[in-house]
Amino acid sequence: MAMVTKVVRLCRLAGRTVTSLSVTHRQAVSLPARICYISTSTGNKLQFKLDEQTAHSSLDLFKKDTAVIYRMLGLDPSYVPHNPERFRDWAVVFGNEKISSGRHYWEVTVKKSQEFRLGVAEALMSREDCVGTNSSSWVFGYAQRKWFAMTSNKIVPVTLVGKPDRIGILLDYQAGLLGLVDIKKPTIIHTIKVQFKTPLCPAFGLWDGELLTHSGLEEPEGLK
Secondary structure (H helix, E strand, O other): OOOOEEOOOEEEEOOEEEEOOOOOOOOOOOOOOOOOOOOEEOOOOOOOOEOHHHOOOOEEEEOOOOEEEEOOOOOOHHHOOOOOOOOOOOOEEEEOOEEOOOEEEEEEEEEOOOEEEEEEEEOOOOOOOOOOOOOOEEEEEEEOOEEEEEEOOEEEEEOOOOOOOEEEEEEEOOOOEEEEEEOOOOEEEEEEEOOOOOOEEEEEEEOOOEEEEEOOOOOOOOOO
16 A cells, blocks of 8 residues: 655645645635535536636636636736635635535546646635645645645555546545546546545646546446
């Protein structure tokens, strides 16, 4: 079993760097009664778009809010409408669907990116944290030409992945499973096991290039 190690790296953000050597756990945000998420998903074939109201000012959505591109300078945060759902310090965006049960599968096309994170987070996760740095988010990340699984600011190296142009994410809420899927075989490369207790959202972090999401997909046959 790979050894769990503390994350020691620099995380780029809107033209400056933030050291993620030590992260203080924060309480979940108190979001207003009017929330932008569309509905609560309980079945399969999850269909979602990216939620502009959560997107950091360095992230631009396109392709009818199914894709995101990182802008090094981004928008001046003072020009971005303020709301408690938006990430102000980290280049993160959520999907606009909450998941409270079921088994779901989606894919992500990666273009010109050498640093990103893909996974899920609690819908009420603190917007002051980055996905993967707290106990409210679970992601697979890629940086420095290496893959890793990450939660609570700890990482586990993920091997035998390489740099695919398209990757799958499998979520089984009741089983407490988040899987990284090689869509060419198809097979689950690595799993994160956790007992989910609150509604989740698809979550994405991006520090260069662009990501295109593909939802509403059938789960490939043979994944267990």
